[in-house]
Amino acid sequence: MKKKAVVNNTPVCQVRMQAISDTMSVLSGKWKFHILGTLIEGNKLGFMDLLREVNGIGTKMLSKELQDLEMNHLINRNVMNTKPITVEYSLTEYGKTLAPLIDELAKWGVQYRQSIYGLERD
Amino acid sequence: MKKKAVVNNTPVCQVRMQAISDTMSVLSGKWKFHILGTLIEGNKLGFMDLLREVNGIGTKMLSKELQDLEMNHLINRNVMNTKPITVEYSLTEYGKTLAPLIDELAKWGVQYRQSIYGLERD
DNA sequence: CAGGATCCTTTACGATACTG
DNA sequence: CAGTATCGTAAAGGATCCTG
Numbered sequence: 001m002k003k004k005a006v007v008n009n010t011p012v013c014q015v016r017m018q019a020i021s022d023t024m025s026v027l028s029g030k031w032k033f034h035i036l037g038t039l040i041e042g043n044k045l046g047f048m049d050l051l052r053e054v055n056g057i058g059t060k061m062l063s064k065e066l067q068d069l070e071m072n073h074l075i076n077r078n079v080m081n082t083k084p085i086t087v088e089y090s091l092t093e094y095g096k097t098l099a100p101l102i103d104e105l106a107k108w109g110v111q112y113r114q115s116i117y118g119l120e121r122d
Numbered sequence: 123m124k125k126k127a128v129v130n131n132t133p134v135c136q137v138r139m140q141a142i143s144d145t146m147s148v149l150s151g152k153w154k155f156h157i158l159g160t161l162i163e164g165n166k167l168g169f170m171d172l173l174r175e176v177n178g179i180g181t182k183m184l185s186k187e188l189q190d191l192e193m194n195h196l197i198n199r200n201v202m203n204t205k206p207i208t209v210e211y212s213l214t215e216y217g218k219t220l221a222p223l224i225d226e227l228a229k230w231g232v233q234y235r236q237s238i239y240g241l242e243r244d
Numbered sequence: 245c246a247g248g249a250t251c252c253t254t255t256a257c258g259a260t261a262c263t264g
Numbered sequence: 265c266a267g268t269a270t271c272g273t274a275a276a277g278g279a280t281c282c283t284g
Contacts, residue, residue, distance in 0.1 A: 013163055014177075015232070016159060016163070016228050017156060017159065017176075017177060018231070018235075019227075019228040019229070019230075019231030019232045019234075020155050020156060020159055020224070020227055020228050020231055021156075021231070022231040022234050022235055023227050023228070023230050023231035023234065024152075024155060024227075026234065029256075029257090030146075030256080030257075033142050033146065034139060034142060034143075037138060037139065037142055038139075041135055041138070046265080046266085047265070047266050047267075048265070048266080051266095054139075055139060058257085058258060058259075058260095059266080059267065059268090060257085060258075060259090060267090060268080060269090061256090061257065061258080062267090063266075063267055063268080079266095082265085083265095084264085084265045084266080085264090085265065085266070086265060086266080087265080087266065087267090094237065097230065097233065098230065100226055101223075101226045101227060101230050102142070104222055104223040104226045105141075105142055105145050105146075105223060106138050106141040106142050106145070107141070108141075108145050108219065108220065108223050109140070109141030109142055109143070109144035109145035110137070110141045110144075111219065112141075112144050112145065112148065113141070115216065151276075151277090152276080152277075153277095168246085169245070169246050169247075170245070170246080173246095180277085180278060180279075180280095181246080181247060181248090182247085182248085182249090182277085182278075182279090183276090183277065183278080184246095184247090185246075185247050185248080186277095188247095201246095204245085205245095206245045206246080206284085207245065207246070207284090208245060208246080209245080209246065209247095245284100246283100246284095247282100247283090247284100248281105248283080248284105249280105249281085249282075249283100250279100250280085250281085250282100251278105251279090251280090251281105252277105252278085252279085252280105253276105253277085253278080253279105254275105254276085254277080254278095255274105255275090255276080255277095256273100256274085256275075256276080257272105257273085257274080257275090258271105258272085258273080258274095259270105259271090259272090259273105260269105260270090260271090261269085261270085261271105262267105262268080262269075262270100263266100263267085263268075263269100264265100264266095264267095264268105
């Protein structure tokens with residue numbers, strides 16, 4: 001005798017809501033998508049590379065976001081044996097599962113920009 | 123004589139970066155994905171419906187986010203001829219183009235949660 | 245019912261300077 | 265090079281009360 005989806009007057013699809021929350025909690029903030037998107041393209045990148053590629057980010061945010069991403073097993077941090085030390089960042093296999101999501105995000109953004117030009121010509 | 127992708131030591135795929143920024147600027151904040159996700163399921167919903175369905179949101183945020191979404195032509199706001207007035211919110215056709223993105227988001231969230239349980243058993 | 249106004253807290257973010 | 269520490273601002277969000 002289990003109730004199915006609706007509890008009282010609370011709603012519909014809790015699972016979906018929760019899933020959305022989960023994803024957003026991992027990818028929150030202004031920069032994570034950019035960093036991940038860059039790493040999808042770039043494969044292996046150093047701290048300075050990312051600082052250049054991710055437009056507008058500073059060292060503090062970059063370092064913090066990278067730590068977040070590493071904690072969630074989305075990226076690898078590899079300290080190289082050089083002097084001075086360098087670090088290589090790359091996506092984990094698990095991080096690569098984000099590629100479809102990020103592609104959708106980028107794809108929609110492209111269409112969005114086009115749709116705005118369309119509207120402006122009316 | 124146009125340069126192609128790389129300008130100086132600035133980077134790779136500006137278009138993609140910009141597209142990601144565009145999407146995020148439209149869907150920024152803590153609630154927009156939830157609201158849109160709910161409207162994808164619910165079709166037509168009133169203010170109070172959304173207040174109940176979108177877990178944890180308050181009137182101020184809900185009203186503000188709905189306005190943002192309406193301004194960007196993602197949702198319709200329909201004032202019904204009742205007393206007291208009621209309002210029906212629904213996705214625009216354009217808003218529905220977000221469905222694949224939101225589905226990806228939800229899908230990834232589900233997998234993410236599973237992967238965490240997986241890790242915890244190690 | 246739908247939402248605006250107000251006040252307040254929190255946290256996100258940025259600039260700059262500094263260190264191993 | 266790859267960060268950390270410090271400081272300061274701005275934006276985001278929440279609680280509560282109020283109104284047509």
